Amino acid sequence: MNRIVRCLAIALASASSLAMSAVQAQDYPNKPIKLVVPFPAGGSSDGTGRLIADKLGQVLKQSVVVENKGGAGGLIGTDSVAKAPADGYTLVLVDVFHTSTPIYTKKMPYDAVKDFTPVSLIARSPAFLVAGPSFEPKTARDALAFAKAQPNKMTMAIAGTGSVVVDLFKARSGVQFVSVPYKGSSPALVDLLSGQVNVMITTMASAGAHVKTGKLRVLAVTGSKRHSDYPDALTFTEAGVAGMDYEQWFGVMGPANVPKPVVDKLSAAMATVLAMPDVREKLGNIALEVATAGADEMRRKVEGDSARWQRLAKELDIKPLD
Structure with missing residues (x-):
């Protein structure tokens, strides 16, 4: 009997959590969203972040404010998002270095995969x-x-x-x-x-x-x-140099455990943004090709690149620095 009661309690708790998430998504966003760019103002990441923030705000009908939080090669700003509330109001602009930094850094303040919720890829470019x-x-x-x-x-x-x-x-x-x-x-x-x-x-x-x-x-x-x-x-x-299948990319993530309905709403908004002709043109002017939007695509990119760079580190015996 106790086992049945426990199972029912777990089921009710799960249903309640899903219901609350759905309500959150209906009301989301009801206040400004912060997009952390973990690099100083003026760089390519900053320009991309400001373009996306402006258009995302238009689609969501809510302000999306860029906060430049540079330092430690992007670790400080990114870590602040990893430790932020998982409510969809704090996001971070990341790029390929999000997945490669761990092989060069011994004391990572976060896990590049587990401590974040993928929202959407933005664009990709060769080097x-x-x-x-x-x-x-x-x-x-x-x-x-x-x-x-x-x-x-x-x-x-x-x-x-x-x-x-x-x-x-x-x-x-x-x-x-x-x-x-x-x-x-x-x-x-x-x-x-x-x-x-x-x-x-x-x-x-x-x-x-x-x-x-x-x-x-x-x-x-x-x-x-x-x-x-x-x-x-x-x-x-x-x-004459085979095997150089590398690309730079930009994407948006939130802290781990952002409710799925909120992620879905953000991902759909990002898809609308990336379909805008002026966004595609501005990104194209710096040789960035708009990527397939969506959380699943972003997840595959982050997990795939993270695993790939770990393999490269073993192959080349790359030692992380203190």
């Missing part, structure tokens, strides 16, 4: 190997030949303490070069433009303006096909 104006090799093949003929002569800027795409390139190409870490893309690009470093693997969200003015040259692109905006740039495979 580009770009060269500074004083770097003599003019093509990707020339750059590889230069690096092979003169080990550790080529210098590559890295925006952060570690970069999976750079480590992937090093492993797949077999060339030896000097990695130069910077605290973000902006200072890295300054030195690339001035000739202090030779090359950088980055996105057009960061380097596009300098490519358009001719100050930087695109040598290669990740993925299986050339980019339509830069048709003369070889894929890494065409240049």
